[in-house]
Amino acid sequence: MMPLNLFLKVLPLLLIPFYGAAFSVLPIGGGTCHTSNHRVSHLLSNANAKDGDDALHVPNVLLVECGFGNDSHGQNATKAAIRACRNAIEFNSLSIKKMIPGGYEAMKLNVILAVPKKYQDTLDLDEVAKTFPYGDIKFLVQDGGMIAPSGRVIESLGDKNDDMLIVCAAVQVGY
Numbered sequence: 001m002m003p004l005n006l007f008l009k010v011l012p013l014l015l016i017p018f019y020g021a022a023f024s025v026l027p028i029g030g031g032t033c034h035t036s037n038h039r040v041s042h043l044l045s046n047a048n049a050k051d052g053d054d055a056l057h058v059p060n061v062l063l064v065e066c067g068f069g070n071d072s073h074g075q076n077a078t079k080a081a082i083r084a085c086r087n088a089i090e091f092n093s094l095s096i097k098k099m100i101p102g103g104y105e106a107m108k109l110n111v112i113l114a115v116p117k118k119y120q121d122t123l124d125l126d127e128v129a130k131t132f133p134y135g136d137i138k139f140l141v142q143d144g145g146m147i148a149p150s151g152r153v154i155e156s157l158g159d160k161n162d163d164m165l166i167v168c169a170a171v172q173v174g175y
Helices: 006-018 077-089 119-121 125-129
Strands: 032-034 038-040 063-071 109-117 134-145 146-149 161-172
Touching: 063 077, 077 109, 077 119, 077 125, 077 161, 109 119, 119 134, 125 134
Parallel strands: 038 134, 109 134
Antiparallel strands: 032 038, 063 161, 109 161, 146 161
């Protein structure tokens, strides 16, 4: 049987074949803003990463939660990202105080969002961060997600076109 500490170190490596290299090393950079329950650091894209920015924000990953969300009308990347993050974390009940030395105050999150490039500039990460009640959060936004036709434009719902915007989220939880 593999010791727990070894398992937690190799878990991200086991996920790479399924989810890609984004789960092994995340570039870190961007600005910082403070919210009521946690610190949020933003990295808007892989293009912003510089050499040497490959330190892990969450060196001890306990679990990775995945979800997706969409905005069928209105082309709102923030709404789709909030739904994706909520989908990733909503069916979990974790004993953080037992799992993470230091409890909620020491919890760290890497939030990886795959958003269609066309809509990335409309993403409000401060709003997305409100999805998470605890944790020091680092965002990585990468090209991805999907734009699918909704089949109709409903101007009263904010539609500018018939794009249905889909965002994927992966949330690494650890310390």
